[in-house]
Amino acid sequence: MNTADLSFLESVNASFNLAADALDLPKGLGRQIRTCNAVCEMKFGVELKGGYEIFTGWRATHSEHVLPAKGGIRYAPFANQQEVEALAALMTYKCSIVNIPFAGSKGALCIDPKNYSLEELDHITRRFAQELDKRGLLGPGVNVPAPDMGTGQRMMSWIADEYQKLHPNEINARACVTGKPVHFGGVQGRIEATGRGVQYGIQEFFRHPGDVKKANLEGSLEGKKIIIQGLGNVGYHAAKFLEEEDGAKIIGIIERNGAIICDQGLNTEEVYQYKIQYGKLEGFPHGKFLENGEDALKLPCDILIPAAMEGVISRANASQINAKLIAEAANGPITFDADKILQDKGVFIIPDTYLNAGGVTVSYFEWLKNLSHVRFGRMDRRFVEAQGEKTIKLLESGIEKCLDEHAKADLIKGPDEITLVRSGLEDTMREAYQEIKEMHLSNPKIHDRRTAAFASAIRKIADIYDSMYL
Ligand code: NAD
Numbered sequence: 403m404n405t406a407d408l409s410f411l412e413s414v415n416a417s418f419n420l421a422a423d424a425l426d427l428p429k430g431l432g433r434q435i436r437t438c439n440a441v442c443e444m445k446f447g448v449e450l451k452g453g454y455e456i457f458t459g460w461r462a463t464h465s466e467h468v469l470p471a472k473g474g475i476r477y478a479p480f481a482n483q484q485e486v487e488a489l490a491a492l493m494t495y496k497c498s499i500v501n502i503p504f505a506g507s508k509g510a511l512c513i514d515p516k517n518y519s520l521e522e523l524d525h526i527t528r529r530f531a532q533e534l535d536k537r538g539l540l541g542p543g544v545n546v547p548a549p550d551m552g553t554g555q556r557m558m559s560w561i562a563d564e565y566q567k568l569h570p571n572e573i574n575a576r577a578c579v580t581g582k583p584v585h586f587g588g589v590q591g592r593i594e595a596t597g598r599g600v601q602y603g604i605q606e607f608f609r610h611p612g613d614v615k616k617a618n619l620e621g622s623l624e625g626k627k628i629i630i631q632g633l634g635n636v637g638y639h640a641a642k643f644l645e646e647e648d649g650a651k652i653i654g655i656i657e658r659n660g661a662i663i664c665d666q667g668l669n670t671e672e673v674y675q676y677k678i679q680y681g682k683l684e685g686f687p688h689g690k691f692l693e694n695g696e697d698a699l700k701l702p703c704d705i706l707i708p709a710a711m712e713g714v715i716s717r718a719n720a721s722q723i724n725a726k727l728i729a730e731a732a733n734g735p736i737t738f739d740a741d742k743i744l745q746d747k748g749v750f751i752i753p754d755t756y757l758n759a760g761g762v763t764v765s766y767f768e769w770l771k772n773l774s775h776v777r778f779g780r781m782d783r784r785f786v787e788a789q790g791e792k793t794i795k796l797l798e799s800g801i802e803k804c805l806d807e808h809a810k811a812d813l814i815k816g817p818d819e820i821t822l823v824r825s826g827l828e829d830t831m832r833e834a835y836q837e838i839k840e841m842h843l844s845n846p847k848i849h850d851r852r853t854a855a856f857a858s859a860i861r862k863i864a865d866i867y868d869s870m871y872l
Pocket residue numbers: 549550551552596631632633634635636637656657658659695709710711712714731732733734758759761762
């Protein structure tokens with residue numbers, strides 16, 4: 403990243419300030435909303451095979467205007483407090499944008515998980531959970547972590563299990579963390595959720611001809627050329643769904659150690675399986691390999707989806723980007739300075755605070771499922787099917803004709819959990835897109851969707867503060 407760029411946290415705060423200035427907020431309220439309420443640094447020892455090892459971790463609670471506070475836990479060797487604070491702030495705004503009643507939090511542990519065995523990671527994660535718990539930073543009503551970079555389902559179930567042991571009488575213990583495996587209190591569709599949300603957000607963009615025109619695009623997603631950076635959880639699912647379900651062409655996939663490009667379109671699943679098998683993209687039999695993956699960020703395409711990490715588009719490369727639309731699947735992939743350069747070039751940006759909110763949205767559904775102790779669809783699925791059967795019988799007797807069996811089966815099918823989760827996520831993404839657009843179009847001081855998204859979040863949080871202090 404170019405040193406002249408603002409840091410990640412500074413970028414988030416600068417975007418916030420632009421939006422807050424466009425709103426008519428009571429004096430000082432903007433600063434109250436922007437300020438990170440608390441951040442706790444923890445150092446704890448864990449006895450591993452080689453002796454005691456000391457780990458450093460953080461949990462930032464950016465806001466408590468509603469509770470619980472929500473946000474992932476990242477395991478990364480480069481984790482630091484500033485990054486955790488920036489990510490916690492983004493969580494506050496993100497939840498508000500997609501109308502989820504959570505405040506923002508984020509956690510990180512300075513660790514490279516690749517250097518530890520599963521048994522060691524279990525031990526370390528449980529110790530981290532104990533540290534969080536004894537500081538009041540874990541619990542279904544106060545602070546609910548989820549997976550992020552370097553963490554996944556298994557770690558979430560270790561945290562839930564540890565919390566349950568510490569609080570044996572807490573009936574809602576499993577709601578202390580989301581992103582758990584389905585057999586351990588998770589919800590169907592959580593793993594794919596962020597990528598799925600990215601797909602729904604881009605689909606919604608294409609339902610707004612004015613926005614499509616502003617991006618110098620036309621038509622639908624079908625055949626659009628996409629370059630995606632990061633073939634991890636978010637990037638893999640987004641690319642797969644956009645390719646397989648919307649007919650988009652994935653013409654470039656960028657990973658840490660190089661990129662694979664192919665103008666005719668890549669098969670995301672094949673590239674992903676190759677990456678899993680060989681740990682790299684080099685040698686993939688279709689397309690051309692570029693050793694310097696970052697070169698592929700600059701190639702002409704309709705949609706560029708950065709889905710890896712923050713700060714990848716900075717002052718250093720922004721002017722060379724050749725995409726018409728940038729869909730920010732990662733958190734903070736464009737620095738504040740780069741954002742200005744891209745906007746001057748006429749690039750349309752769908753901001754991260756909105757576009758990658760699918761994960762927290764489905765986490766919210768998981769939390770609700772845990773609190774209600776019942777799977778989605780369990781109470782009404784058969785009832786809906788029975789109603790459908792009655793309607794079809796009436797219809798058939800009215801028209802004196804039997805309907806096609808396949809069409810009938812499709813019409814009477816009651817909703818299962820995955821259907822309901824996807825439907826709730828799609829509704830959330832579509833509604834939030836429209837709210838952001840409305841904020842943009844109704845406020846002459848707002849000139850882009852990132853500022854509009856921040857303004858939409860700030861307006862709703864300000865209203866909550868207003869109600870609390872009246
Ligand atoms: P992940 O670890 O599963 O995947 C990240 C991928 O990006 C990996 O394949 C990695 O090799 C690759 N990568 C890392 N640095 C790169 C670089 N410089 N160039 C090219 N590729 C690089 O992580 P993820 O969960 O997919 O998260 C990706 C981004 O999305 C992060 O910014 C994260 O904060 C954000 N995010 C994730 C979720 C979620 O539910 N997982 C939700 C919201 C936001």
